[in-house]
Amino acid sequence: MEREFILWLSERLPPHPHLxxxxxxxxxxxxxxxxxxxxxxxxxxxDQVDFRLHEVDPRRIGHxxxxxxxxxxxxxxxxxxxxxxxxxxxxxxxxxxxTELYLGMLPLAETYAIAIAxxxxxxxxxxxxxxxxxxxxxxxxxxxxxxxxxxxxxLLVTGGLGGSILGRHLSVEPRVREALQLHAxxxxxxxxxxxxxxxxxxxxxxxxxxxxxxxxxxxxxxxxDAGRLAAITGRxxxxxxLGDGEDFELLIAVDRQVAEQIVREQPLAVxxxxxxxxVKQAGLWRRERDGTLAPLPATGYQH
Amino acid sequence: MEREFILWLSERLPPHPHLxxxxxxxxxxxxxxxxxxxxxxxxxxxDQVDFRLHEVDPRRIGHxxxxxxxxxxxxxxxxxxxxxxxxxxxxxxxxxxxTELYLGMLPLAETYAIAIAxxxxxxxxxxxxxxxxxxxxxxxxxxxxxxxxxxxxxLLVTGGLGGSILGRHLSVEPRVREALQLHAxxxxxxxxxxxxxxxxxxxxxxxxxxxxxxxxxxxxxxxxDAGRLAAITGRxxxxxxLGDGEDFELLIAVDRQVAEQIVREQPLAVxxxxxxxxVKQAGLWRRERDGTLAPLPATGYQH
Numbered sequence: 001m002e003r004e005f006i007l008w009l010s011e012r013l014p015p016h017p018h019l020x021x022x023x024x025x026x027x028x029x030x031x032x033x034x035x036x037x038x039x040x041x042x043x044x045x046x047d048q049v050d051f052r053l054h055e056v057d058p059r060r061i062g063h064x065x066x067x068x069x070x071x072x073x074x075x076x077x078x079x080x081x082x083x084x085x086x087x088x089x090x091x092x093x094x095x096x097x098x099t100e101l102y103l104g105m106l107p108l109a110e111t112y113a114i115a116i117a118x119x120x121x122x123x124x125x126x127x128x129x130x131x132x133x134x135x136x137x138x139x140x141x142x143x144x145x146x147x148x149x150x151x152x153x154x155l156l157v158t159g160g161l162g163g164s165i166l167g168r169h170l171s172v173e174p175r176v177r178e179a180l181q182l183h184a185x186x187x188x189x190x191x192x193x194x195x196x197x198x199x200x201x202x203x204x205x206x207x208x209x210x211x212x213x214x215x216x217x218x219x220x221x222x223x224x225d226a227g228r229l230a231a232i233t234g235r236x237x238x239x240x241x242l243g244d245g246e247d248f249e250l251l252i253a254v255d256r257q258v259a260e261q262i263v264r265e266q267p268l269a270v271x272x273x274x275x276x277x278x279v280k281q282a283g284l285w286r287r288e289r290d291g292t293l294a295p296l297p298a299t300g301y302q303h
Numbered sequence: 304m305e306r307e308f309i310l311w312l313s314e315r316l317p318p319h320p321h322l323x324x325x326x327x328x329x330x331x332x333x334x335x336x337x338x339x340x341x342x343x344x345x346x347x348x349x350d351q352v353d354f355r356l357h358e359v360d361p362r363r364i365g366h367x368x369x370x371x372x373x374x375x376x377x378x379x380x381x382x383x384x385x386x387x388x389x390x391x392x393x394x395x396x397x398x399x400x401x402t403e404l405y406l407g408m409l410p411l412a413e414t415y416a417i418a419i420a421x422x423x424x425x426x427x428x429x430x431x432x433x434x435x436x437x438x439x440x441x442x443x444x445x446x447x448x449x450x451x452x453x454x455x456x457x458l459l460v461t462g463g464l465g466g467s468i469l470g471r472h473l474s475v476e477p478r479v480r481e482a483l484q485l486h487a488x489x490x491x492x493x494x495x496x497x498x499x500x501x502x503x504x505x506x507x508x509x510x511x512x513x514x515x516x517x518x519x520x521x522x523x524x525x526x527x528d529a530g531r532l533a534a535i536t537g538r539x540x541x542x543x544x545l546g547d548g549e550d551f552e553l554l555i556a557v558d559r560q561v562a563e564q565i566v567r568e569q570p571l572a573v574x575x576x577x578x579x580x581x582v583k584q585a586g587l588w589r590r591e592r593d594g595t596l597a598p599l600p601a602t603g604y605q606h
Contacts, residue, residue, distance in 0.1 A: 003605075020340060024511070025449050026378035026495050027344035029441070034337045037323060040420055041330035042387040042436060046427045075329035084345040086434045088391075117343055124349045126429040131389045133345060133436035138332070146328050192329050208327070302306075 002121050005098050009116075012106060016115035018081060028117035030082050030135070039136040039143060041072035047127035051170065058097055060170040061130065062104025068195070069134035070112055070174035071248040075193040077144035077183035078136030080112045080176060085119035086131040094123045101130065112176055141183055148190040149209035154259030155276040158268065159249040161198050162226025162241035169246035178268045179250055186262060190253040197245035197300025202276070203284040205251055214285040215242075215276040215296055223247075243299030253278060305424050308401050312419075315409060319418035321384060331420035333385050333438070342439040342446060344375035350430035354473065361400055363473040364433065365407025371498070372437035373415055373477035374551040378496040380447035380486035381439030383415045383479060388422035389434040397426045404433065415479055444486055452493040452512035457562030458579040461571065462552040464501050465529025465544035472549035481571045482553055489565060493556040500548035500603025505579070506587040508554055517588040518545075518579040518599055526550075546602030556581060 010023055021029035032038070045068065047053045051061050066083060073080050085105065089097055098121060109116050114134065149155075158175055175193065182188060190209055194201045198220065206213035217238060226240040233240075249270075254262065259274050266272060279285065285293040313326055324332035335341070348371065350356045354364045369386060376383050388408070392400055401424055412419050417437065452458075461478055478496065485491060493512055497504045501523065509516035520541060529543035536543075552573075557565065562577050569575060582588065588596040 021446070021448060026375045027342045027381070027439070029379070029446055029448075030341040030343065032335050032339065032341050036335065038333040038335050038341060038385075038438065039330045040333065040385065040387055040436075040438065042389050042421060042423050042434075044389040044391055044423050044425055044434065046391055046425055046429070049425065049427050072329045076332070078330070082341075082343065084343055084436055086345050086347040086389075086436075088347055088349055088432050088434075118345060120345050120347050120434075122347055122349055122352065124352050124430070124432075126349070126432070127427070129391050129427075129429070129432050129434075131345075131347065131391075131423075131432075131434035133343075133387055133389075134330075135341065135343065135438075136330070143324070143332055145324060145332075 005095055005121055008099060009102060013116055019115040019117055023118050030117060033137055036137040037143065039073060039076050039078035039138060040133065041069055042131065042133040043068045044129055044131040046129045053128050056170060058100035059104030062101035063108055064170050064172055065130040065132050066105045066108050067172035067174050069132045070176055071172060071193045073134055073136035074174050074176040074179040074250065075191055077179045077191065078138055080114035081135045081137050082115040082117040083132055083134045084117055087121045088129040089123045090128060091123045091125060139183060144183055144188055144191040146190055146192050146205050146208035149205060149211060149253035149278045150189055151211050151278055151280050152256060153189055153253045153278045154256045154274050155202060155213055156252040156254060156259055156262060156272050157221065157249055157275050158272055159270045160221045160223030161247045161249060162223050162237060162244045163229035164225060164244055164246040166225045166229055168225055172248045174248060175250045178270060181268060182252065185267060186254060186258050188252055188254055192251050194247040194249050194251055195245060197243045199242040199284060199296060200298045200300025202251060203298040206278060212279045212281045212283045212285060213276055214279055214287055214293060217286050219273060219275045221271065221273045245301040308398055308424055311402060312405060316419055322418040322420055326421050333420060336440055339440040340446065342376060342379050342381035342441060343436065344372055345436040346371045347432055347434040349432045356431050359473060361403035362407030365404035366411055367473050367475055368433040368435050369408045369411050370475035370477050372435045373479055374475060374496045376437055376439040377477050377479040377482040377553065378494055380482045381441055383417035384438045384440050385418040385420040386435055386437045387420055390424045391432040392426045393431060394426045394428060442486060447486055447491055447494040449493055449495050449508050449511035452508060452514060452556035452581045454514050454581055454583050455559060456492055456556045456581045457559045457577050458505060458516055459555040459557060459562055459565060459575050460524065460552055460578050461575055462573045463524045463526030464550045464552060465526050465540060465547045466532035467528060467547055467549040469528045469532055471528055475551045477551060478553045481573060484571060485555065488570060489557060489561050491555055491557055495554050497550040497552050497554055498548060500546045502545040502587060502599060503601045503603025505554060506601040509581060515582045515584045515586045515588060516579055517582055517590055517596060520589050522576060522578045524574065524576045548604040
């Protein structure tokens with residue numbers, strides 16, 4: 001099965017300018033750009049935890065497996081370079097499933113010019129697991145990390161949040177271009193992607209930078225999905241926007257003047273919203289009407 | 304569980320000269336050496352296929368998961384740089400199992416100066432799967448690939464073959480140093496590691512180089528394990544040496560004079576044996592007593 005599958009795949013993988021050697025040898029070979037660091041991230045998605053194999057088109061699962069890794073490269077403001085894919089497939093229908101998963105990945109790989117450099121394809125008596133490792137290169141401006149936010153910085157977010165479980169979590173649009181565009185045009189202090197929920201991830205960004213963060217609850221951009229989900233769950237759309245996770249939007253810390261400029265210019269294809277500021281007091285906060293700070297629970301997906 | 308585990312792990316990961324940023328951000332950052340290509344490989348091992356969780360010390364499983372990836376770097380004569388590790392753990396006892404797996408990996412990472420740069424730790428209702436992606440850098444001599452063997456070249460192999468299922472497949476000693484040493488001291492034409500069996504892998508090496516290969520059956524170095532296993536299975540030790548796989552020894556194609564030199568000098572800590580030669584006729588062959596070629600079945604592990 002692996003041989004047949006590798007033949008099928010090798011006919012569908014386009015050549016890539018940096019890929020000196022792709023599938024077929026013991027390892028892949030990538031030409032590397034002088035002076036650029038290697039950014040590497042890995043994310044595994046599994047049946048019944050990150051998707052339900054028997055309820056969705058496997059192409060969407062393949063798309064998600066690669067997209068969540070691209071989102072991590074975006075979080076570092078890195079240019080995608082290559083990915084390797086490990087499939088662990090249920091024995092029954094393994095070949096068909098493998099091809100469907102790749103058919104979901106290949107268009108995304110093409111969009112972001114990332115080389116599928118290799119992989120490993122296994123079958124077993126267990127459920128489906130897909131493990132992707134993505135490599136990116138830092139730009140001339142270096143990486144965007146979590147630790148650079150400064151007290152007084154504004155917190156920005158792309159897109160709208162909440163309710164991704166209604167389907168958006170599968171059709172993730174990684175904010176690769178958006179991150180590169182912001183990183184090239186403005187001085188960013190810190191950044192990450194929202195995978196576990198705005199509240200939890202914002203608290204992590206602040207903690208990594210040695211400060212706290214205040215969320216301006218009225219400013220949080222709430223997705224239409226959060227509203228639809230709230231109608232089902234009886235919770236508020238804001239609750240969903242704060243804690244649902246799998247939004248894969250960018251959280252960015254910038255100087256407050258730069259934030260004003262970005263919000264005014266709206267340079268991206270998705271909206272950028274100012275939703276808070278970094279403060280000296282460690283922790284996650286909301287501002288009361290009288291201006292004092294009150295603790296905000298760091299809701300989100302705890303692994 | 305993931306948080307507790309990451310804390311435990313971050314205390315045990317030593318700093319690494321090339322690792323600018325390890326676990327804790329969205330991705331890891333590796334400083335890269337100018338002019339060196341990135342070698343990347345991924346290998347997943349799963350319960351009941353590559354090991355039996357309830358029959359072996361999980362540290363040996365962790366060791367194997369990293370070692371098989373290091374063996375792929377060795378096959379390319381690349382210097383190990385970094386690895387990322389994705390664990391998919393059965394829910395019950397996940398934390399304990401994760402730490403044991405890492406305790407098996409960490410000494411090996413130290414031995415080969417490979418940075419554990421990051422990972423992803425998941426739990427689910429399925430069995431254990433461990434996916435490792437390893438990054439290496441090519442040396443000044445460039446990579447060793449499968450495609451450079453020439454008609455007339457000799458085929459060399461390190462160590463002894465067969466019977467790894469008796470335990471050696473878990474305590475893999477990747478031939479990283481051996482590959483680098485040979486690659487630095489001699490002109491190698493092609494190479495790979497034996498993962499699926501000498502016969503099958505030698506036929507792959509020849510096919511990738513556009514030629515055939517004759518195995519000198521009397522010269523094949525047979526491990527003591529192959530003898531022990533033959534006593535159980537009733538097959539011959541040679542059969543086991545040809546087809547068992549998971550030897551993780553090196554197969555190397557070199558000019559025949561260089562082969563003589565290597566075999567005479569025995570520069571490695573493990574024996575190097577000349578076991579055949581590359582020929583014009585595609586396929587895998589053995590030589591009859593009268594000097595004619597007869598087809599040799601490409602036995603081995605078919606995925």
